[in-house]
Every structure is written in C-alpha cells, then in structure tokens.
Amino acid sequence: MFRKSSILALDIGSYSIKTVVVEGTPKKPIMTKCNISTLPSHAIVDGEIMDRESVLDSIRNSLEALEVENKEVVSCISGRDIIVKKIKMPKMNESEAGEQIKWEAEQYIPYEIEDVSLDFQILNPNAGEDSMEVLLVAAKRDAVKARLSLFRELNLEPSILDIPAFSVQNIYEFNYPVEPDKLIGLFHIGSQYTTMSFISGSVNHFTRSVSTAVNNLIQALQREAGIDGERALSIIKTGEKEDVDQYAYQNAIESFHDDFGIAVERILPYLPEGFENFNRIVISGGGSLISGMPEFLGERFGAPVEVMNPFIQFGYNDKSPFININVEENGPILAPALGLTLRGL
Ligand SMILES: Nc1ncnc2c1ncn2[C@@H]1O[C@H](COP(=O)(O)OP(=O)(O)OP(=O)(O)O)[C@@H](O)[C@H]1O
Ligand SMILES: [Mg+2]
Incomplete structure (x- = not known):
C-alpha cells in the first residue's frame, strides 16, 4: 500500500520558532505547512530556554494554527552545549x-x-x-534531556535531534550541485548564533558555532544611534532608517561587519589542506537578509557570495491554506527546518 508520509520539523531559534510540515518522499519533498512565530527577546538566551512557558505557548499556537496531526518531530539543538x-x-x-x-x-x-x-x-x-x-x-546530556522533555510536554515524540550545521548542509546539498573539488563556506547567520561549515561534495571538513550574529548588529545600532532594541530590529528587517542618524547607522554596520569579518577570519586557519580560499560562500538565516551582507562578505573574502534558496529542488504547495508566510522571502530562514525534514522523511 502506498502511504503518504509526512514529517514535522521544529527549529527553535532565539528570535523565532519555525514550524514546518513536509510531505512526499526524500527525493520529492513538498512543504505543505509552515509558520514562523517570534519569541519574546528573553525567552531563549545563549541557546538556553529561560522562559519555558513562552516557548511552549508559541509552539502550541503554531501546531494548532497549522492543524498539525503529526506526533513525531525532528528538531535540532544548538548553542554552547x-x-x-x-x-x-x-x-x-x-x-x-x-x-x-x-x-x-x-x-x-x-x-x-x-x-x-x-x-x-x-x-x-x-x-x-x-x-x-x-x-x-x-x-x-542535560541540554538534550531538557529539549526532549519540552517535546514530551507537547505530546510530541522526538525522533531525530540534529545539529544546525548538518541540517543546513543537508538542505544545501539537496538543492545545489555536489562539487567535491570545490570548497563552499556555509554560513548560517541567526539571531544569537552563526554556524559556519566548510564543505566540499558531501564532506563537512569543519564546523563551528560562534556568537557573532544579528544580535551584534542590533546592539551596535542601539549603541551608535541611541535607539531601543525594537527600533533597531525593525530597521534591520525593513531597511527603513530615515529617522536615524545616517552617520550612526553607518558606524553600526561597519562595527558589525568588523565583528563578523573577524569571526570568519578566526576559522580560516582550519581551511582544509589544498584550499586557500572559498570557491563560494553561501549564506542563510535571518542575517543573510541584512542588506549589504553578500556584498560585504564578497569583498572581504574575495569569493562569490550567494543567499541560499532552499526551494530550488524542494517543493512547496502554494495553494496550502497553512502556509502563511512569503515562502521565497523566508527561504534562507527556513533552511535548517527544511534540512531537518530530509532526515525524517
Ligand atoms: N528580512 C530580514 N532582513 C534582515 N534581517 C532579518 C530579516 N528577517 C529576520 N531578520 C533578522 O534575523 C534574525 C533572526 O534570524 P533567524 O530566524 O535565523 O534566527 P534564530 O534562528 O531565531 O536565532 P538563533 O538560531 O541564532 O538562536 C532576527 O534578528 C531578525 O531581526
Ligand atoms: Mg536559528
């Protein structure tokens, strides 16, 4: 009997929780449901869940709104642990x-x-x-246990707990050609963490998570322009910065670029033997959408930079009433959640 399989993935980030349901086969996956719900800023700090109720509520609301019936869930765990x-x-x-x-x-x-x-x-x-x-x-083990108990409290059965580096790599490989003799830098830039990997073909040579991420830009904007976190966030997301001092804005961006550039430089000594530079850098996560990010990285590291599109090969049902976001715009943010489903289908 042909059974249509369906998989639920939850990517619990410190800025937002991504809930995704995918149907189909590992070769032909189709996203049928998707929601991104933002968390209060104190809910997850340094990868640790500080406000469990907010996180539980946010997931419950998403599962309810999407009418999710899946019991099994694939997810990832990140951070210092x-x-x-x-x-x-x-x-x-x-x-x-x-x-x-x-x-x-x-x-x-x-x-x-x-x-x-x-x-x-x-x-x-x-x-x-x-x-x-x-x-x-x-x-x-404590971090894993805490994550598993969160899912059990939601009556979900965790089947896979991955790490973001692998789920980002999986979704990249699914969509882009496998090039064993090229070195690709995969930078997933989140709110609190950036996960960087060096891959060629399907080999992950090196991966590291650093805490230089969008939060650094938010802090720099607050500091330089004397605005609050909310305002800084909205400037980053909308690009509407007319009412802040342009000089201060420029300073904040430069300070963020410096921090980010240094974070990348720190891992360059780990470039695998035979490679002196990246052949390409592919960025994802909310930070990949910051205006000017590809241009900055391209100039600083002398390699072509691309914002990841996880929907080149991965399908989605554009008639689904349960996809309430602009899929193409949010593709880079959904990358880890989509990558997770590839392991579960
Ligand atoms: N369109 C956009 N343009 C610029 N920045 C954006 C955009 N959308 C989201 N962001 C920023 O990206 C960050 C969120 O990215 P993402 O969802 O990848 O992080 P997260 O997974 O919640 O955090 P982490 O994994 O680091 O805990 C937020 O700071 C948000 O302001
Ligand atoms: Mg994330």
Missing part, C-alpha cells in the same frame, strides 16, 4: 566505531564522558594507513 570536532581514530566499520567512540571522545571533550550524548559521522575511512577521519558530535 554542543561540540563538533574532526578526530582521527583507528580504522574500523561503523558499528565498531559506534562502540569505540566513547573511548576516543574522552580525550577531546572537556566534560565527563558520562555527561554527554555522542554521535559521529565517518568522513574519510582512509585518512592514513590505519586511521580514519571522523566527525565527532557531543551534546551535554
């Missing part, structure tokens, strides 16, 4: 590695190994004569 590192370990198959990873991880993780949940991906099974390269992911 996640460590991703490329490590070398002795050659072995995937299931052996699953058993060994705990012992290997011990030397790379600054926490007690009992306090973390571990996951891994074999990147290069032949990194040396007897060794392979593995991407190790460690998440603080």
